[in-house]
Amino acid sequence: MKHLFLLLLSVALVVPCLRADQPILFPHSTHINKVHLKCIDCHISADTRDAATIPGVRKCMLCHAKIAADKPEIKKLAAIAASGREIPWQRVYGFEKAAAVKFRHGPHARHKVACATCHGDMPNAITAQPLVKHNMGTCISCHRQNNASDDCATCHY
């Protein structure tokens, strides 16, 4: 009984952490609330193209070559930048290949769907978490409410 309890406890402790397993503890909150960066400053094509994109390490180093350079997380960042590689971020959102879904950010930004509708309260998040569940139901119900297409071929091809 005690073993079972410990097992359950360890599972409960580990599972919520899995997604947060990022190589660097990047705080969205600091950069948005304190530094006043916009989402688009880093996710540069979130308003125009299909993919929002994650910023490359060189963009981080524009500031962090000087700013907070003595902090442990920034030292990790500088080490990655010096190695000439990219930060191996873990993907948070995304669909299985088998689902054959083609999502595009562009049309949503043009129709003024806020980032928060699909990604939750990122300005107060540390590393990104799947705050909002994405599945076919959430896509379709909003599309029906907004007279957007619910034809299968809009999203699957």
Added chain:
Amino acid sequence: MVIDLDRCTGCEACVVACHSENNIGMSTPEEAARGRVNHWIRIDRYYEGQFPDIKVKYRPVLCQHCDEAPCEPVCPVNATYHNPEGLNVQVYNRCVGTFYCANNCPYTVRSFNWFDPKWPEPMQLQHNPDVSIRPGGVMEKCTFCIQRIKRVEDQADAAGRPVADGEVQPACVQSCPAEAMIFGDLNDPDSKVSRLAGDGRATKLMEELGTKPKVVYLEKAR
């Protein structure tokens, strides 16, 4: 789509372009001998006359996107249907591989993934990210390069203008060196395809079956 048979030289550039644009798996000679080939477009050859006075005619055959598509009503899971734009669409993740649609297609343009698709090295590195890779057990067929249609519509919407005639070019149309293939909107009476479809040379493949195909072949009558 309009295909001018008097221009087609049977070079198969369209077949190659289609394969690479749409991540179509490669068959092997052994599988091909059992009829398990994967093509969304093929070139049919017709011979006229007796050797050596022989004349070869070519006809590229792809999904005709029939208005009365025989493949659609037989699908038990509605994986193939007509979308509002008039395309005959295949929803891969809905497909359970019954093969009914392919059996009912008079043009035999549907191809089935008997196995997970394979490519000879290093071709597995050149997949088109805009097209999903279909797993084994799924039926597939020409989409008129729907990813290109969506892309152009997206760009036009972003620029706040309508899609221009001829702006959408499926891979086969783009690659045709003889410019034998033309793609456009048949619903628009002023489009190039609509004008060509009214040409005296216009014919449709196996029209007598009542499938109302949307590919028009231009061919001089003899």
